[in-house]
């Protein structure tokens with residue numbers, strides 16, 4: 001039976017061309033900052049976002065965790081939406097690695113407003129954590145791939161500047177946003193102190209994320225990457241895959257977004273579907289109706305060759321990516337139609 005994997009865009013595998021490019025990489029020891037391919041990737045990404053420096057790390061969890069660490073002191077607090085990856089899916093690392101508290105905001109599909117941020121800032125008392133960091137996620141995974149435009153980010157940045165708060169972007173799927181809005185990465189760079197991007201999701205590299213920011217913070221970030229065990233040696237083979245992905249795989253993300261929109265529109269019409277989150281990028285989250293539980297529906301889809309993720313008791317997530325073409329989209333629609 002043919003398998004169609006909609007679990008995540010992290011399942012994407014290197015293509016032959018990417019593997020050829022990786023095979024030809026020039027490498028050195030990156031713990032000594034002597035891997036020419038890693039250095040070139042870091043410079044390329046820093047430049048792309050108009051920032052001073054960047055650091056190649058094994059995962060987006062690590063780049064986010066290092067960002068929280070370099071932007072806070074213990075007993076500080078970070079503000080984020082309750083759907084945020086940094087809160088939901090990083091094992092509580094903000095507390096473990098940085099000793100900070102979290103101040104959760106209930107946004108709309110994972111998006112918070114400047115007004116909400118302003119209202120959440122704590123006054124300074126001995127018995128309160130000091131509000132220091134704001135984390136935005138763009139696109140927002142648990143919000144169904146929703147996104148902020150730069151015009152929506154600017155007022156949040158303004159509140160941060162006025163109140164001495166630092167702004168970090170979890171941009172794991174930022175390029176899925178930029179192919180929709182046509183915005184320039186440099187204009188994104190100007191809004192944030194630090195930015196994390198993942199190359200191992202829709203962009204198709206096997207491993208790697210980058211933390212982007214000012215020179216002094218990235219210098220400190222190198223130390224935290226080391227203590228977390230993320231200092232790699234001949235990492236240039238992996239960095240080469242990221243370089244290849246950034247050169248060749250950005251514009252095609254628009255196809256993933258478009259296919260997700262088609263899937264979302266079709267799923268919405270099914271009698272056993274209660275609702276679908278608005279589809280903006282490559283994620284489709286839907287709520288089951290008719291008393292159906294996500295566990296049983298995920299199992300039933302699996303028996304028909306479709307892999308996807310349960311998102312809570314009654315919701316399911318589909319993620320489109322480079323291994324899902326028009327034919328796969330059509331097959332998923334046909335199977336969904338025949339399911340109940």
Ligand SMILES: *Cc1c(COP(=O)(O)O)cnc(C)c1O
Pocket residue numbers: 058059060061062064085086137139140141170172173198200209
């Ligand atoms: C995937 C993801 C990350 C990082 O994930 P890793 O698997 O650690 O690379 C961070 N934030 C968001 C929103 C993500 O979707």
